[in-house]
Amino acid sequence: MNASASPDSRAVSADAAPQSIGAATRRGWRNLLRPHARNLGLALTLAAVLALLGALRPRYLSPENAIVVALQMSFIGITAIGTTFLIISGSIDLSIGSLFALVGVTAAVLARVIPPGAALAVGVILGGCVGWINGALAWRIKLSPLIITRGSMSIIRGIVLLATGGYSIRGVPEEFAHAGQARLWGVPSPILIFLLFALAAHIVLSRTTVGRHVLALGANQAACEAVGIRVRRLRLGVFFANGVIVGVAGALAASRFGSASPSFGVGMELDVITAVILGGVAFTGGEGSIPGVVLAVALLGVINSGLVALGIDADYAEVVKGAALIGAVSLDQFSHEARERFRKLLAMRERG
Amino acid sequence: MTSHIQSPVVQCIAVSKYFGGVKALDGVTLSLSAGEVLALVGDNGAGKSTLVRILTGFYQPDHGELWFGDERVEQLSPRQARELGVETVHQHLLLCDNLDAAANVLLGQEPTRRRLGPLKFIDHRRARTEASRRLSEVGAAIGDLSAPVRQLSGGQRQAIAIARAMAASPRLVMFDEPTAALGTRQTEATLRLIRGVADRGVAALLISHNLDDVFAVADRIVALRQGRLVLDQPAAQANRETVVAAMAGLLAEPSAP
Numbered sequence: 067m068n069a070s071a072s073p074d075s076r077a078v079s080a081d082a083a084p085q086s087i088g089a090a091t092r093r094g095w096r097n098l099l100r101p102h103a104r105n106l107g108l109a110l111t112l113a114a115v116l117a118l119l120g121a122l123r124p125r126y127l128s129p130e131n132a133i134v135v136a137l138q139m140s141f142i143g144i145t146a147i148g149t150t151f152l153i154i155s156g157s158i159d160l161s162i163g164s165l166f167a168l169v170g171v172t173a174a175v176l177a178r179v180i181p182p183g184a185a186l187a188v189g190v191i192l193g194g195c196v197g198w199i200n201g202a203l204a205w206r207i208k209l210s211p212l213i214i215t216r217g218s219m220s221i222i223r224g225i226v227l228l229a230t231g232g233y234s235i236r237g238v239p240e241e242f243a244h245a246g247q248a249r250l251w252g253v254p255s256p257i258l259i260f261l262l263f264a265l266a267a268h269i270v271l272s273r274t275t276v277g278r279h280v281l282a283l284g285a286n287q288a289a290c291e292a293v294g295i296r297v298r299r300l301r302l303g304v305f306f307a308n309g310v311i312v313g314v315a316g317a318l319a320a321s322r323f324g325s326a327s328p329s330f331g332v333g334m335e336l337d338v339i340t341a342v343i344l345g346g347v348a349f350t351g352g353e354g355s356i357p358g359v360v361l362a363v364a365l366l367g368v369i370n371s372g373l374v375a376l377g378i379d380a381d382y383a384e385v386v387k388g389a390a391l392i393g394a395v396s397l398d399q400f401s402h403e404a405r406e407r408f409r410k411l412l413a414m415r416e417r418g
Numbered sequence: 419m420t421s422h423i424q425s426p427v428v429q430c431i432a433v434s435k436y437f438g439g440v441k442a443l444d445g446v447t448l449s450l451s452a453g454e455v456l457a458l459v460g461d462n463g464a465g466k467s468t469l470v471r472i473l474t475g476f477y478q479p480d481h482g483e484l485w486f487g488d489e490r491v492e493q494l495s496p497r498q499a500r501e502l503g504v505e506t507v508h509q510h511l512l513l514c515d516n517l518d519a520a521a522n523v524l525l526g527q528e529p530t531r532r533r534l535g536p537l538k539f540i541d542h543r544r545a546r547t548e549a550s551r552r553l554s555e556v557g558a559a560i561g562d563l564s565a566p567v568r569q570l571s572g573g574q575r576q577a578i579a580i581a582r583a584m585a586a587s588p589r590l591v592m593f594d595e596p597t598a599a600l601g602t603r604q605t606e607a608t609l610r611l612i613r614g615v616a617d618r619g620v621a622a623l624l625i626s627h628n629l630d631d632v633f634a635v636a637d638r639i640v641a642l643r644q645g646r647l648v649l650d651q652p653a654a655q656a657n658r659e660t661v662v663a664a665m666a667g668l669l670a671e672p673s674a675p
Contacts, residue, residue, distance in 0.1 A: 274537045275528050282514045282525055289512035293526035293582065294500050303536075352516040409569060 104346040104398070108361040112368065119372045126375045133254065139367030140256040141166075143360065144315040145334065146341045147267045148197075148308030150359045153342055154271075155304045156284040156351030159200055160215040162312045162338060164222035166331030169193045169316030171226055174235035174326035177242040182321070186245060189317035190310055196222065197309015201302040219335070226328045234327040235320075246322030256318055263311065268356035280304060284351025340387060341366050344394050365390070426485075427452050427589045427621045428473065428504070433482030435468050435645075442468040444645040445482070450590055450621040455612060457624045457636035457653070460665055464642040466625050470592055473623075474506055475499035486589070503589035509598055511579040515568035519560045520549035522567055523581045552581045557614050573604040580611050584618070591615050592623040597631050609635045629658055643667050 120127045145162055152159055173189035180188075200218050204211035248255040271277035279300055283290050290297050320326035345362030347354030366387055373383045426449035435443040443465045450456055460466050471477040472484070475494040484491050486502045494502075513522050521528075529545050530538040546563065553560055558577030560570065567575055576596065583591050593612055597605040612635055616622040626632055632639060632653075639656050641649035641664040649656070649664035 270537060273539050273542075275530060275540060276537055278517075278521060278528060278540060279526075282517060282521075285514040285516040286512060289514050289525065292506070292508065292512045294497065295526045352514070405569075412571065 104394075105355065105358045105361060107394075107397075108345070108358060108365060112361060112365045115365070115368055115372060119368070119375065123375045126372065131375075133252075133257070135367055135371045136257045137254050138371060139363050140254075140260040141315050141319050142334065142337050142341060142367070143260040143363040144256070144263055144318075145312055146338045146345075146359050146363055147263050147356065148311035149335075149338050149342050150267070150345070150347055150354060150356060151271070151280055151304050152308050153339075153347050153349060154284045154351055154354045155280045155301065156287065157201075157204065157211045157301065157304065158215065158339075159197065159305065159308055160212065160335050161196075161200060161219040161222055162308070163331035163334035164219045164226065165193055165196050165309065165312045166316040166319070166334055167226045167326070167328055168196065168222050169313045170320035170326035170330045171230055171235055171328060173317040174238050174242065174320045177238050182239065182242040182244065185242065186317045186321060189320070190313035193313020193316065194306050194310040197312065198302055198306040200309070201305025204305070205298060205301055223332075230328040232328055234325050236325055238320075238325055240324070243321055243324040246318050246320070246324075254322075256322060259314065259318065263314075264356055264360050271356055276300070276303075281352060284348075284353075286352075337366070340391050344391050346394075346398075348398075426450060427487060429483075429485040430469070430472070430479075431483040431485065433469075433472060433479045433484070435465075435472060435477060436480050441645045443472070443479070446642070446645070446647045447482075448640060448647065448650070450623060452589065452619050452621050453616050454637045455616045455622045455624055455635050457626060457632040457639045458642065459626065459629070459632060459639065459661060460642035463644075464665070465645040466642055467594075468645075469642070470506070470594065470623075470625065473499065473590070473592065474504055500586065503587065504592070505583035505586055505588040505590070506592045506594060507576075507579045507583050507596060509595045511575055513567050513575055513579060516566055518564045519553065519567055519570065519574075519578050520546055520563045522578050523549040523552050523585060525582065527585055549581075552585050553577065555618070556581045556584055556611055558611070571604070572600050573607045576600070576604070576608050577611055580615060584615065584620070588620055590621045590623060592625065594625050595627065596624070597626065597628060605631065629661060632661075633658065641665050 116127065125131060145166065149159065149162065169189040169192055172192055173185045176185035176188055196218075200211070200215050203218070204214045207214060246255060250258055271280070279290065279295050282295070283297065283300055287297060290300075316326075316330065319330065341362045342354075342359055343349055344366065345354070345359030347359065369386050369390070370380075370383045373386070374380055428450040430446055430448045432445045432447055433443055434441065434445055446465070446469065448469075458466055458469070468477060472479050472494075475496040475498055478493060484494055491498070491502070514525065517525070524545055528538075529541045529548055531541040532539050550560075550563060553563075556577060558574065558581060560574055560578070567578060570578070580591075596608050596612065600608060609631060612622055612624060616637070624632065624636060633656075636653045639649065639651055639653050639661060640647060641661060643665060644667070648667070649661060651660070
């Protein structure tokens, strides 16, 4: 805005052609709206789906049903927050489903011998440690974390199956279920924790240096190194935080059900990644927001439960979710291409 | 413009670096002064980037001394080089395309308000004024501070990279082939930015293949050939033929002081 007002005679007119104020303002508006366009689209889609369901099955919108639906999506939602940070930072962890089971089983087993609170806490810490190890492996081996964590996904699942013999953990004291069954103002604890984590994550991502550096890291690691950001610590920190978050989800799920099954979280990583990408996080890193992911989690949850409510074969939900994902990323890609064309035009005008 | 050239801020004394049997640098003595644009020229493999990596702490010299002001530094690490005020503007600028100009200028040095464990909250208002102050200090005009820098022109991006380097209050800023990817007008703008850096009392080291750029902006020209310093002359006294001859190894006597 102060382009033309600089009193400095050395001021470089790096701008292409002087733009009219009108054009600059219009571009400003576009910049202001663009990050929100995706979220707006998700919110409108969600509203439309809810309106349709409300019209066809009025009971779907009852508070009781809303809580059931929200509860179903809350574990995916909590986990998606960790994956959001990982993917924005240019990384990924495929072992979250296995880790979810490992933590759930561990917490449930421990609850038979130690107080439930301690069992849950050990589960969460275990999650953080395994997350950190995944990060450290991916860092040291300098290979795509996609491959490293695909490996740990199998290892962890294998350990869970071997340790449990394939059977669910039973005989867990009743108090263990208190945390997962707790309600506040009628809302079950997993939903509250999901919303609380989402709020905290949104603040971290948009207001703190850690969030800023995670965004920067996903865009350009060399730039972060050049300005002295401790890149290794940041990467491992995100993996650790993701492990803690998965740990909370796994421990909470075991508590909620009062037991844990070794098949907890099978395929969960794919649902989580679907939600995160649908929520507007760029798979290549550097872009994304928590509100978008929360909306996407809600949309996928509503699609799942809505089709069931309509009496449609649940397998259709898979088709709809896949189509929604491809549709959303195609829209992103097309708008990105349009922006690039615009930018090239600008650059050519400037050089010519 | 170049009146306030002062005592050396960084000195290399008889610096050598070997890679196996290859002498990448061979007894190079060089001093960089505040307020001076020093152009470093030489063919590929002449030792320019080895010298840059020594000054930024990525390589340790096998022989010789590094002085920062009146402090001799042994075992310079990249972190220490930054702390001593050595900044580099890379050829590829190393900007985060997804972030806006303000965020890029202040990357890693965001002003913060309060702290909560490992979380430091960015003071967005202060960041904005700080970033625009730094940008105008280097003489850059960025219309929209909140647009992702991928939308900005090459010249604007260069200005952001330079403003970021200047944000650390450096004593030496090195420019690695800064105009290699730029058109004529952007090149002029960038050379003016480099001049501006030196005018703020910082030693500017310009590494360039382009002798037009070198003569347009440099106060002093240094040429390397096969790891040896073969020319060190005030730009006003140098001419293109001498510099080319030095780079090609056709000068009989190194005209070093």
